[in-house]
Amino acid sequence: MTATEFTRRGALHLALGAAAGSLGAVAGAIPASARLYRRLGVAFGTTVAITVEASDALSAEAAFAAGFAEIRHIDRLASLTDPEGQVFRLNRDGFLDRPDPALIEMLEISRAMHAATAGAFDVTIQPLWLAFDAAAKKGRWPSDREIATLLARVDQSRLVVSVERIAFAESGMGVTLNSLARGLAADRVAAALRRVGVSRAFFDTDVLGGLGARPDGARWRARVRDPRDAVQSVAVAEVAGCLATSGDYQYFWTPDYSRHHIVDARRGVSPGAFSSVSVLAPSGLEADALSTAAFLLGADAARALLARVGAQALFVDKSGCVSATPGFPVYVSNSGEACAST
């Protein structure tokens, strides 16, 4: 995977999990015939995983095949480097005929986010992103004038979307769906697993989600990592729906995390309020989109948006202090820092 894809490796991790050991611990609670099977894969530039409860290895394989087929489909679709991928072709050719319905679905929610963030969230940020990445690799940073020139090509409303064709209104524009694809992949995996008859499952497409309850009857849980230390956790959350995290540590251009992959499309800068935002929402696509949107909006506006759509979130601000919306289901909190505001 090349550098133009965001790397969000290890954003969150399966708390169920710290894998096989605790799976063994719960095995007594489930029927002798059924057990949990776990399969890892590589997608979206990171490790993805599907855990299913199945009666035997064969039906587990069928579930994995169905789930990974969805992951690969979305991964390829949204890839910025795979010449077979539709987003790559759209960026290369300036248009795309007969777009995949999944692409339309992502662009639709992106429009809602664009409106909800007054234009801070914009999937046509790609030209700016590429310029930042290229400059950073050479140890430079684009000047304000260069940024202003590039920002002129960033405007989601000039992306013409229909069922037959997606096209840019002018040349030099580009799209990235990296803030949406993992979420949609999670939803697709959930649907695929349900289709093949799986009733309990946990999946990590870099957005986390569960089906049913854990075999011991409890809710699936996930660890929210400390943005400054991959091994430390700030909390373990119960995953009802899907959990997505946007963080400044996932891909950054300066060692102080001030310039990173989440860029405000109005000003061409990375917002400075949070180091990570984890959003719990009914679907993966919503969780993924909202976590980026909330990151862009900053504390107050983020809370207002999340309250309006009925989603929960856990915030870690730049000073390391952790806060959450009232309904965020924290199972264990490891937070050392207390926040004055909460």
Place this chain on the structure above:
Amino acid sequence: MARFRGGKAIVWAFAAFALCLWSSLAYAGQLSRADLEREFPPPFILGEKDDALAIWPIFKQNATSDELVAYIFESADLAPIPGFSGTPVDLLVALTPEGNFLDVKVVSQNEPVFVDGLGPQPLFDFVKQYIGKSLKQSIKVGPPSGGGKGDDAIAIVDGVAKATASVRIVNESLLAAGLAIARAKLGFAKGRDPSRAAKLRLDVFEKLDWADLVAKGYVKHFVVSNAESEAAFAGTAAAGLDPQVRLAPEAPFIDLWVGVLDAPVVGRNLLDEATYRRLVDDLDGRHALIVLSSGRWSFIGEDFVAGAVPTRLTMLQADAPVEVRDFAWRKPFALVDMPKGDFSVLVIKPQAGWDPANPAQILLHVTREKGQILPERFTHEFAAPFSAPLALLTLPPPESDKGFRGVWRDRASDIATLILSLVVLMLALAMQKVVTASPRGFVWFRRTFLIFTLLFIGWYAQAQLSVVTLIGAVRAARGEGGLAFLLYDPPSLVLWAFTLATLVVWGRGAFCGWLCPFGALQELAGDFARWLRIPQWRLAGAWEKRLRGVKYIALASILGAAFASSALAERLAEIEPFKTAITLVFIRSLPFAIYAGGLIVGSMFVFKFFCRFLCPLGAAFALVGLARRWDWIARRVECGDPCQLCKSKCRYNAIEPTGAIIYHECFQCLDCVVIHNDSRQCVPLILQERGSRPLRTTRLIGK
């Protein structure tokens, strides 16, 4: 109409053909998920197999996350390069995301030297040497027990005595398979897909001297001055060691020229015509670079070994090395204004995946030594950018057209044209009465079709069927390699299918007489000779019979050899001039060109000499044609007794004195059908029309 009994035979022929194709496609790696889990036990976690390539990720738990450790694959899935046994050595390889070899194991191998001679252990030891080496290095096989020296840029693994060639093949499969993974998963070596490399255009040529070649960019020039070379060592202990820097700072230290020698505009200008042809023939599909060095520093040092991989000059494309090897080609060059200096022709194999259209770097490893005894060594790499000018290249079609489906899509119009022509031919052969109604018209129909066969089927669509495919079938039957390549050659596949089907209906004639491009070339040469009134030489009956047997001997030798060694079989298959005359349009070294040309000249005196007496493919078709269910050429009782007109008119000598058709020698030219239906030519018909002799019952077989 006689009862048609060919249906079953057609079904069988197709079934056999399909089986061959299937068995060849099914050839792949051998290890199952359970096998791989045994090979990489915990703490490794085997991930989900990739859907496009036979690659599996393996992970290891690191604190709280599962980290990708490596991709594992079997080399036979990605680079099935056959060894001396005809089958590839299959290796299980683990490659880290950074491109380092984590593990290499032998899964299966049939190399004679490692089965009987030395036993397998030396091969096991050999592949272990790759562990820890990187795909980003240039990995080469050195002499046995050479100590495996090398540096960051060049890694050297020790060869195995008495098995040099086998371990080279192993090295090649490892690197080719590794590069395939690098392209697909590791983000480097992009654009290094051997199947997508740009091809050289053979039609670009103009007479140029050396200065023009350089000026037009066909030969690239790279210079490093003394001062620049000093700058590279500035700040190290090797600075200031070169006195020339002060004396002549602007004088060239490195003065290097590089060109693609197999490009006609370079090769035919630098070499004379015959030498260029020899070179292209010797290269046999590989690329060659001419590298000339006239500066103080030369890429040819005391450690340069003819025929080996040079140590002072390496090549890099998309961050991954491209193996270049000295071709030990020391023929003189013809251009007078060429600079004097060291030169070498370096050869690049297709597996190396070098794409002439994309930028590459030629790395020049310059070493300075400090001290007299046990000197300290300092090395700097100068990178000379190199790519072939786009004017010399044909670029591959867009990426989405990969695989054989893309080929079929691309050639849809060729395939349609071919199928249309086959339908026309089928109708003509099925409705002989109609098509032969006008003797003059028929002659022109046939001639037009033969010209189409030669120009379109042969030279344009390159669908000359060949006995080489039968060699492939023998190998496929033995489980080595296969016929899958036919899927990438739709016109040939369509033609094979049509030919096999027609063998049981009409015999070999439909192909040999109408669809074989070389056959058409010979027949047209024969017609031309008749027009020139060159006397045609008919062999006496006994000689004719004896000579006909030669093609069966050729076929038996080739197929027999195919069971022993495909290399030998392919050499024997050179009795076929098809590659020379049709595939390469005579652009081949002199002996081959003379042979093919000779056969065509010969056919001007003895009609279709090659087809009737020598062609092994024709022999094979004649044998399969024995399954023909239908005597479709109409005959009369008078044929042979007393009338001998058709027999004497048959240019193939395929009619017995009794009037019977010898179907396995019949090329379906329909000359005798024309006569049979022509009331001005057919003697019994003429006599009947005059009323002097009643026509006896027609002994019609077929229509």
